[in-house]
Amino acid sequence: MAKVIFEFNNTGNIELQENGGFAVNMNVRLEESSPEDQTGPHDVMAGIIKSMAPEIIKKATEELLKSARELGLEAEGELFSYNPNAARH
16 A cells, blocks of 8 residues: 655744744655555555655645635735745854
C-alpha cells in the first residue's frame, strides 16, 4: 500500500491574526510505499500525486478564495514555499 499524506495546520501566527489574516502550514509526504517485491502501479500513482502536490494545493487555495468571495468576504491569498530547516540569520 502507498499513501500520500496532505497535512494542513493553522500556524497561529499572532501578527497575521491581528491583521485579520491567517496562515496555513501545508506538508505533503509519501508514506508506506510497498515492499520492494510488491511494488506496482499503485506506488507509481502515489508518487505522481505527490509530485503534483503544488498544483493540487494551488487549485484548492483558488477554490477556497473563490468560495469566500462568493460569501461576500474580502479574500486574498498567497502561496510560498517555506523550509523550516533552512538557516535563519
